[in-house]
Amino acid sequence: MGKDVIIACDFDSAEKVFAFLDKFTGKKPFVKIGMELYYAEGPQIVREIKKRGHKIFLDLKLHDIPNTVKKSMAVLSRLDVDMTNLHAAGTVRMMEAAIEGLTRPDGTRPMLIAVTQLTSTDQESMENDLLIKEQMPEVVMHYASCAKKAGLDGVVCSPLEAEKVHDRCGKDFVTVTPGVRFADGDIGDQKRVMTPAEAKRIGSDYIVVGRPITAAADPVAAYERCVAEFVG
């Protein structure tokens, strides 16, 4: 599987995302479309970006009863996205249903990855609000194992967890890691960060990079720097 840099296109309108993508003359970066843009513009934004030749990670984090997730995944699969995701907390049965829904009549399907515990959830809120008493690293690894058992391709995780996920689930189990910053860049609101070069060294398969590229004075140069450091 190819290592790649995925740009988090966290914009709230089609106009803004196209103004951004227009800067990449001749290049077609892999892009992540999240809830904000998808809910603002609907599925048409996916079709339009796909038509421009980009690979798309549709980050909608599905979590519902298995039947609903299965049918929704079938709709997303027809949008011809390359990667999408769900919450592992929905159970192995929900994840299996998702794979069924996502699989096209010809047997192909987009990559499917799981969110384990959101990085915004800490040990305290997990224990008090979710009543999960195990330690966070164990919970994350358990959810990753459940995702593998259900037949998913990988997980979204902190770059710091990527190595452990590979140890537990195998090196072909994909790790998609946000929280990437240049050594000389702003950390912003991210807490635990890694440079693209470090993410490569610890074995991340895909890095998801937002503001270090989208807010850069020269986004194309920032993207190229990411690719040079991460893909080499």
Ligand code: C5P
């Ligand atoms: O701008 P920045 O590089 O921080 O963007 C990172 C992207 O990855 C955002 O779209 C953010 O929502 C997403 N993400 C994250 N941490 C997670 C899961 C997703 O930063 N644990």
